[in-house]
Amino acid sequence: GQSLEQPSEVTAVEGAIVQINCTYQTSGFYGLSWYQQHDGGAPTFLSYNALDGLEETGRFSSFLSRSDSYGYLLLQELQMKDSASYFCAVRDRQAGTALIFGKGTTLSVSS
């Protein structure tokens, strides 16, 4: 089956950099996605990595190492509005088109 591990909580201060790690086990890996969800809101897509390396989109970057079954989301210049839950998700051959989500990491940004 599939499983994803990510820390349950991370705290940081405004302006800092934080890294949220995700390790996964799948039966046939296609790619790793990251989603952000604010309290009471819908998940919103942040990034997708299918190949090894770093993808940068503004203040957010995502990294993938397929050989290590590991990825991370890097958030720079943290702002209060970045306080949210962050989910890594994988799509693999067993899941087909569906995304399998981790349990999420709650990020709290303080001033």
Added chain:
Amino acid sequence: DTGVSQDPRHKITKRGQNVTFRCDPISEHNRLYWYRQTLGQGPEFLTYFQNEAQLEKSRLLSDRFSAERPKGSFSTLEIQRTEQGDSAMYLCASSLPGTDEQYFGPGTRLTVT
């Protein structure tokens, strides 16, 4: 607004009753997904449509759950004989083919009393 919409946003029902939720995806998206999310967990996949065809269904999905997408546009999710364990947020998402970027609706929060 051209995002994914869901109706109703909240539903309170008594155990044993049937409920139906509706999802309107982004109009040009031919892929539609239903997920369920409980507190402190990530979304859990329920079922997937490509156009009007239901192509994937979670093995965890009880026979009490059924979904349709009759004309390849909006979709409905019905839960029969609801149980307290069905209480959750039911999320709908849509996407274009060939991408993992899914657009989620605001969800329907179901409370079974």
